[in-house]
Amino acid sequence: MSSPPSRRYTPPSHASNIFLFLLAFRLLNALAVRTFFQPDEFFQSLEPAWQIAFGKDQGAWITWEWRHQLRSSLHPLLFAAIYKAADLLASVLALGPAPRAELLIVAPKTAQAVVSAIGDFYTWKLARRVYGTGSREAWTTLAVTVLNPWQWFCSTRTLSNSLETTITIVALDLWPWQWSGTGTGGSRDNERQEIGTEKDRSLLRSLRQCLSLAALACILRPTNVLIWVTLASVAWLRTSWLQRKILIREVAACGSALVVVSTLVDRLFYGVWTFPPLRFLYFNIAQSLAIFYGRNDWHYYISQGYPLLLTTALPFAIVGLYRAFIAPARDLQTTIRVQLAAVCVLMPAALSLISHKEVRFIYPLLPSLHILAAPPLVQFFLPAIRSQSSRAYTPQRLTLIFLVLVNLVIAVYTTIFHMSGPLDVLSYLRGQHEVHFQQLSGRETTAESGITAGFLMPCHSTPWRSHLVHPTIHAWALSCEPPIDFNETQKAAYRDEADQFYDDPGQFLHQNMAGGLRYLPRRPSYGPGSRSLGNSQSQHEWPDYLIFFAQLESTLRPLLRGSSYAECWRTWNTHWHDDWRRQGDIVVWCLDSAEQDTWRAETHxxxxxxxxxxxxxxxxxxxxxxxxxxxxxxxxxxxxxxxxxxxxxxxxxxxxxxxxxxxxxxxxxxxxxxxxxxxxxxxxxxxxxxxxxxxxxxxxxxxxxxxxxxxxxx
Incomplete structure (x- = not known):
């Protein structure tokens, strides 16, 4: 049986101080993240935001999802405003190209750090609602949230799932849990007592705020509706008829208002009337395009999802889920825990029916899991912390130290070292462009002046314009457009551009590069006697810089033996990778003989x-x-x-x-x-x-x- 939450006295702390601490912590977190996780971090938010802020001619990569209206434009609009503010600040401060580029890279991270801090703060607030304001369980929830490696790795990234998680936990704190208490309250006397009081008006305002945020979360990520359907169903069964009427009225009003606002914004963004959540469901369910990006086992969220989200807190979260279900519903706090546990079980169960699965799809459940894991953590470690001299609790103390160290090691490794190459190589290209642009400053320059780069990598292996920044860096990369409007036979035989390259690199370069393998450039485009870049839509131009993973080096060396390409830079990427195409360092070959000599001297x-x-x-x-x-x-x-x-x-x-x-x-x-x-x-x-x-x-x-x-x- 679960032990009752501890409500002993703890030193007072102002909520504002807690938020300021979390804000400073997440700002440090955001600036420390130097690794690549998911391409959606950039291509579903920053790339369309870049186009909104600076125009269609600034080189943003707009993926097929935006061309087919699968995503709401509300999320990119947030970062478009951040970009405009950062660009205005750079103009006021008269920053040069390099400082301006750094400012534009840091600005979205800073905004997301604020969003992440708000999510942490409301996780603590909901824990105080469940366990009491001065309870050790509430402080334990805050500590687990701060020390969680997944939070450190993912919460400050510009993923729609990160924003969805924060919106969800804020809405959960505003949800009228009183309506789903232990009693049904269905009598007419109860209804008459609940009308017109100040408490009811405050609860109604809270409900409207909650439903507005819930609607926003569902527009950003339609799968978020599973959380609110579960909670609304429990509230419907346990509330009075008057409360049911209020709930239906407010759901209709808040949901309709958000749908109207979203539709108008999407009309301005896309230029046509569309409703992205419906198109998202149509493409991913009716056409099964999600399978094109991977198929997972039915038990993925149990065997991989929860372990990756919780890491060392997994055993305590499992115990917390179990105790929440078996605990008698004797008070409101217990009822809240039961409903949070139900959401944490039903949402992964529903998403398991879809073939394509990712950990970030259940990311909005992590704050609730932290809240449920708090009581077992307190029960296991509190006696060891309080008993300073007793040796009987040495195993618990050593276990606590070990778990904290494991979390810190995972957090540092994943945010600083693991897959750091994609961001490093774009910093290198940006620096090379700035060097050559300064060299060109004495000559007549145009909007076309700049280096060229080609990425022979699996699609979306690096960020794009959000980190290249300069629109005069002309770059191309292998694409992976899904088989839209194909029948089942065509889908089975379909190979995207990246697949075709890795099937036969030699044939791909011969057929898809301008001039094939016979006519290779001898000098970079920015040098004396530089070549003009063609505008072929079906073929790629040979670039000044060719970027690829080291496992491809042995394949490209004999193919380009007679060319002027040679290694001019290399960066470490990761110790391991589950995709064989992304293994090894990231290597840059260039045409500039001076850069090649400099790199050889540096290597020597x-x-x-x-x-x-x-x-x-x-x-x-x-x-x-x-x-x-x-x-x-x-x-x-x-x-x-x-x-x-x-x-x-x-x-x-x-x-x-x-x-x-x-x-x-x-x-x-x-x-x-x-x-x-x-x-x-x-x-x-x-x-x-x-x-x-x-x-x-x-x-x-x-x-x-x-x-x-x-x-x-x-």
Missing amino acids: RRVQESRERQFDRIVEAFEKEARRQQERSWKALVSSSPSSTLASWRRSVQSRFSSPSSFRWPWRKQSRSAALWKKFHGFSRRADWIPSWPEWLGGKSKDKKSPFDRDLWS
């Missing part, structure tokens, strides 16, 4: 520095072994030599090993003290701890190696 310098560091480590190993041999020999001498001989040998040993200058390499002539040392301690002609000269150079030696030699050189 790094290799030399690495060799020097390795040599220094070998020398340090020799010196450490010498000291160990000294200590062992000294101990043997003390145990076996008479006291009269001890003083003379002590002076000999100190003179031999007292300073680094007394150390002798194998090729130097042995000193008399060293020879005397070997005589009394059975050393060979060459010290045992120093490998022979041929061995040290990597050759073979006729002498048998000592155990230390084998350990050191294995």
Whole structure:
């Protein structure tokens, strides 16, 4: 059975201070994220926002979803306003191209950090509603939210799911949980008592705000309707007839208002009358286009979704779900927990019926799962925290430290290291463009002046204009348009552009590149005697910079052997990847011979520095072994030599090993003290701890190696 929530006194804290802490924390979080997660982070928000803010001629990549009106324009409009404000600030401050580009990259992250902080704050507020204002469970919910690696990894990204999660938890805090309490309240006396009070008017305002936010969440992500259908069904069964009438009236009013506003905004954005949620359901369910982007097992959300969302909090969330279902509904707080648990079970169950599944589809459930996981966490760890001196709770303390460290390691690795290459390579291209643009500043430049880049990668492997920024960077990448309006036979045989390239890279380059593999450029487009870029719609131009993953290097090298392309930059990407096409470093080949020479010199310098560091480590190993041999020999001498001989040998040993200058390499002539040392301690002609000269150079030696030699050189 579950234990009742603890309501003991805790130090008072102002809600505003908590929000300011969360805001500062999420701003740091947003600026620390330097890795790539999902292309939707950019192509479903920032790319259309860029077009809204700066125009259709600024190079934004508008994917097929926007061309077929599958997405609401409300989400990009938020970031379009952020872009306009950042651009205005750059103009007021008279920033140059490079600082302006950095400002435009940071601005959406900053806005999303505010959204994320609001979500964390309302998670804590709902936990206080469930467990009490000063309860340890509420503070535990806040701590789990802050330490959750998924929150650190995903909450400050510009995904529609991140905004959906924040809107959902705010709406859940505003939901009239009193209407779905333990009693039905169906009598007419109850109805008369509930009319006209100040409390009812406040509850009605809260309900309207909740339903407006719920409607917005459903417009952004139609699957969010599963949460509100579940809660509305419980409220319908447990409320009075008057409350049911109010609920129907407010749902119709708030839902209609949001639909009208969304429809008008989409009419201005798309230029035609459309309703994206219906088209989203039509394309993904009726035409089954979601399967084109992957098919998952039915148990995906159980075996992968919840573990990735919760990480170390998973066992406690499972216990919390179980206790919520078996607990008797004796008060309102218990009822809220039961309904949150029902939502956390029913939504993944419904989404499991769809073939294409992703963890972020159930992301809006994470705040509720944190709230449910709080009581088991308090029950397990609180005695160990309170009992400072008792050793009986040492396992719990060690477990707590281990879980916190695991969360920190996962958060740091996924946000700084894992898949950092896609953002790094765009920073490199942006920097190269700025360098060459400055070189061109003395000559006549036009809107077409800029570098060109081609990405031979699986589609949407990097961000686009939101990180390239400069509209004069002319770039292309392999596409992956889905088979729209195809029959089942055509869908089964369909191969997008990226698939065709990886099926046969040589044939693809021969057929789809301007000039094929016969006529390759000899110099970059921005150099003297530069070539003019064609406007072929069916073929790609050979670019100044060719970007691909390292696993493709062995394939492209023989194909482009006769060209001027050579490596001019490389960046580390990740230790592993589930897609074989994205394995290895990200490599950049270019046509500029000066950049190639610079990169070769830089690579040679790094290799030399690495060799020097390795040599220094070998020398340090020799010196450490010498000291160990000294200590062992000294101990043997003390145990076996008479006291009269001890003083003379002590002076000999100190003179031999007292300073680094007394150390002798194998090729130097042995000193008399060293020879005397070997005589009394059975050393060979060459010290045992120093490998022979041929061995040290990597050759073979006729002498048998000592155990230390084998350990050191294995």
